[in-house]
Amino acid sequence: MRKTDFPLLEICDLSVSFKMYDSVLGQRDLRVISNLSIKVDKGEILAIAGSSGSGKSLLASAILGILPENAAVAGDMCYNGQKLTPRLQEKLRGTEMALVPQSIAYLDPLMRAGAQADGHKKPCPTAKRRGIFGRLGLSESTEKLYPFQLSGGMARRVLVSTALITDAGLIIADEPTPGMSLHQALEALTLFREMADEGKAVILITHDIDLAFAFADKIAVFYAGTTVETASALDFRTGPESLRHPYSKALWSALPQNGFEPIAGVQPYAGNLPKGCLFAPRCSCKSAKCEQEAPPMRDLRGGEVRCFYAM
Amino acid sequence: MTEIVKQVFIHIIRAISLLFAVSVISFTLVSASPVDPVQQYIMGIGPVSEEQRIEIEAYWGIDKPPAERYFNWLSALLHGNFGTSLLYRRPVIEIISERFQNSLALMMCAWLLSGIIGFSLGCIMGMNRDKWADKVISKLCYLLSSVPTFWLGLVFLMIFAVILGWFPVGFSTPIGMRSSEVTLWQRLHHLVLPAFTLSLMSFSNIALHTRQKMIDVMNSEYVLFARARGESRWTLFCRHALRNTVLPAITLQFASFAELFGGSVLAENVFSYPGLGSAVSAAGLNSDVPLLLGITLFSTLFVCVGNMIANLLYGVVDPKMREVDR
Amino acid sequence: MSQTRYRRRFNQRTKALILTIILAVLMLVIYTFGILISEEAVSTDVLNAKQPPSWGHLFGTDNLGRDLLMRTVKGLSVSMTVGIVASCISAVIAILIGIVAAMGSKFMDGIINWIIDLMMGIPHTVFIILISFSLGRGLKGLLVGIAATHWTSLARLIRGEVLQLRSQHYIAVSRRLGKSSEWILIHHLLPHLAPQLIVGLVLMFPHAILHEASISFLGYGLAPEQPAIGIILAESMRYLSSGMWWMAVFPGLLLVLIVLLIDRLGENLRTVIDPYSAQE
Numbered sequence: 001m002r003k004t005d006f007p008l009l010e011i012c013d014l015s016v017s018f019k020m021y022d023s024v025l026g027q028r029d030l031r032v033i034s035n036l037s038i039k040v041d042k043g044e045i046l047a048i049a050g051s052s053g054s055g056k057s058l059l060a061s062a063i064l065g066i067l068p069e070n071a072a073v074a075g076d077m078c079y080n081g082q083k084l085t086p087r088l089q090e091k092l093r094g095t096e097m098a099l100v101p102q103s104i105a106y107l108d109p110l111m112r113a114g115a116q117a118d119g120h121k122k123p124c125p126t127a128k129r130r131g132i133f134g135r136l137g138l139s140e141s142t143e144k145l146y147p148f149q150l151s152g153g154m155a156r157r158v159l160v161s162t163a164l165i166t167d168a169g170l171i172i173a174d175e176p177t178p179g180m181s182l183h184q185a186l187e188a189l190t191l192f193r194e195m196a197d198e199g200k201a202v203i204l205i206t207h208d209i210d211l212a213f214a215f216a217d218k219i220a221v222f223y224a225g226t227t228v229e230t231a232s233a234l235d236f237r238t239g240p241e242s243l244r245h246p247y248s249k250a251l252w253s254a255l256p257q258n259g260f261e262p263i264a265g266v267q268p269y270a271g272n273l274p275k276g277c278l279f280a281p282r283c284s285c286k287s288a289k290c291e292q293e294a295p296p297m298r299d300l301r302g303g304e305v306r307c308f309y310a311m
Numbered sequence: 312m313t314e315i316v317k318q319v320f321i322h323i324i325r326a327i328s329l330l331f332a333v334s335v336i337s338f339t340l341v342s343a344s345p346v347d348p349v350q351q352y353i354m355g356i357g358p359v360s361e362e363q364r365i366e367i368e369a370y371w372g373i374d375k376p377p378a379e380r381y382f383n384w385l386s387a388l389l390h391g392n393f394g395t396s397l398l399y400r401r402p403v404i405e406i407i408s409e410r411f412q413n414s415l416a417l418m419m420c421a422w423l424l425s426g427i428i429g430f431s432l433g434c435i436m437g438m439n440r441d442k443w444a445d446k447v448i449s450k451l452c453y454l455l456s457s458v459p460t461f462w463l464g465l466v467f468l469m470i471f472a473v474i475l476g477w478f479p480v481g482f483s484t485p486i487g488m489r490s491s492e493v494t495l496w497q498r499l500h501h502l503v504l505p506a507f508t509l510s511l512m513s514f515s516n517i518a519l520h521t522r523q524k525m526i527d528v529m530n531s532e533y534v535l536f537a538r539a540r541g542e543s544r545w546t547l548f549c550r551h552a553l554r555n556t557v558l559p560a561i562t563l564q565f566a567s568f569a570e571l572f573g574g575s576v577l578a579e580n581v582f583s584y585p586g587l588g589s590a591v592s593a594a595g596l597n598s599d600v601p602l603l604l605g606i607t608l609f610s611t612l613f614v615c616v617g618n619m620i621a622n623l624l625y626g627v628v629d630p631k632m633r634e635v636d637r
Numbered sequence: 638m639s640q641t642r643y644r645r646r647f648n649q650r651t652k653a654l655i656l657t658i659i660l661a662v663l664m665l666v667i668y669t670f671g672i673l674i675s676e677e678a679v680s681t682d683v684l685n686a687k688q689p690p691s692w693g694h695l696f697g698t699d700n701l702g703r704d705l706l707m708r709t710v711k712g713l714s715v716s717m718t719v720g721i722v723a724s725c726i727s728a729v730i731a732i733l734i735g736i737v738a739a740m741g742s743k744f745m746d747g748i749i750n751w752i753i754d755l756m757m758g759i760p761h762t763v764f765i766i767l768i769s770f771s772l773g774r775g776l777k778g779l780l781v782g783i784a785a786t787h788w789t790s791l792a793r794l795i796r797g798e799v800l801q802l803r804s805q806h807y808i809a810v811s812r813r814l815g816k817s818s819e820w821i822l823i824h825h826l827l828p829h830l831a832p833q834l835i836v837g838l839v840l841m842f843p844h845a846i847l848h849e850a851s852i853s854f855l856g857y858g859l860a861p862e863q864p865a866i867g868i869i870l871a872e873s874m875r876y877l878s879s880g881m882w883w884m885a886v887f888p889g890l891l892l893v894l895i896v897l898l899i900d901r902l903g904e905n906l907r908t909v910i911d912p913y914s915a916q917e
Contacts, residue, residue: 094541340771
């Protein structure tokens, strides 16, 4: 009974780095995720929002344990209170944890959609899959099509069906909306909302902050490979005064409906991270301390923030 | 369907244009040679009657301008008259059809063997990239491409036929036996060494190609997603890697008919195997012009057919090409 | 960091350069040694015929008592001459055809592609036999035959390279500045193509040697009394069943060794003069 006390997935201080071998440059470590902490509970959608190129997709690979071989992982991940070891990840992949990848490139070009959605599990869940296809509005003939014959929206729904077929408790959706019309995007996100309402935990990795605000329960703001703030979606809808981290506030102001004010500077590159706070070079209220020491994640007003000065 | 018909049509036109060009080139080369076909003929056959002489001279169109001689020859070809072999004293077309059966048996065995061995080794290398198996096999592939096949054939002949006595020293059937009496087993027994030698020539090519393709597939996004869905290495191999690598490999195999035929010339000479390859080198050495021309044209046709199959297969296996009408 | 980076690259190229020089010198030594071997060293000596390998005759002797090591080395130098000349001729054909294909009209490009397809359509061995027959066998037929069949792959490479270079910005700028095609060819294209061409030439060399050996083996090419690896191996066929294994094994092994060394030489040369493409 104790198990229910744990969040479904809890990640503490996760770091991912790559050993790069280069015949010209020699060997070096590239840290793409540093000290990342998130929690997600059953029945909720956690949006991980950040701009493109901040290493968000690798987070999905790290949770599932499918990072490339030259990646090194540090930190703790717990699923339902159990430590996520490579062995456990292998057991949970495709049964308890499911990934909804971002594009049609994740479908085998030489396999028909039906076989693709059925997956490799025996016995073949064809009847169940047909039901799911029907629910997603995919006609029966879709199962005979090859990926190149699917429209963007159809491909999206085929990809979603691969997650629905598993009865997984945790669904990780990696950039599910780019390339879709607003209507299609809303439709896709509604699907994830339904899944969460059925008691699944959904992690929505996205750079579409606007949509994340509307559909998620909690939002983790991702910057240069770490989370700088975790807050309820309500705080983001309220405005900068209820937000904690300067980057979250800046993100909010950069949205078109809030003034379209861009943030000065660029996100640091994974091979070239600043020593102290990762946001310090672009922060308007930094101090000398910020440039020397990385701030820890701390609780603040019902959320979490990684800043010395946030109030 | 219409797309495929169109493709076939284009390839046939291309093949005809190539064959025509080859006929021009080979006829020109043979005409330029210091060997006079008529003289050679008469010397080879010995005293000839006046009628025979006229017949031979008519076939070669002696004393006519080169272009006319060529078209004379070409029209004879198109009527199925490839001339008579000086070496074997029989119509060239008969010799080609008889010997091609032997060559085809040899080449197909070698082709299948190199395809299967090469593809399997390529899979092993690709699935174990940068592990010891990959390193050892790829070194072996590079080494084999530096070894002359005919020398390897000689060494095999020496070890397995002369010293160990496991296989016969040459020919496609036991010596002194009528072809009707030869059993299939005896034929196969004579085929093993030459076919194996010939297959060694081309398998490194297909192995290295498959290795690269396999690595590309294993690094693809769809394999990453399949791993995220819990597929094991073996399932990944069976469900995705095999499907996406075997068809390009087969296409490549069909496109390698030129090397296959070229290699068979050497292998057949080493093993005294009575096929087209040993006939073409004998024809050249003995100035048997009709046979030399006939086999040159035939080998080009053979290569064209292989390339055509490769190109068509490429279209057929790719669902984008196949389901274009749907 | 950047210093070690620089040093690593420097070291790699230096190592490749040293290896290239060693291999080139080794080739040169074998080559001159082969040329300098006198007729006496490979003269017949019936009393010493069919001797297995010994200290006096490392590779043994052949059916006429000639020392096989001497014959093989002499044959190798002949093979190397054929290889160099044939590779150079085909490189010249390749560069001319490659440039014409890439510079000229679409029509010329189509024609040249058709010719390349044609060359790949006839099995090389058969085509060389035909050319050799046409030229009355001998060295000339061998050279022309090998050159005629080997230029295609290099020509394709150069064509691709020229097409890529032509789309580059600075070539377009040059053209707008009113420079002629010839000027661009000499000042921009050739300097870029030279490393590719040299490496392609060296890497074509072992292929040419292997072809030379196999054509000589078939009885085309050099005359039977001339020393050539292919001829020695063809002779060895007759004595295989009488147990003269050394006649087939050693000359072939030496040939493989030389081919491997030249291949290595080409790869190292690539690292020296074209380090970026060598990394792939």
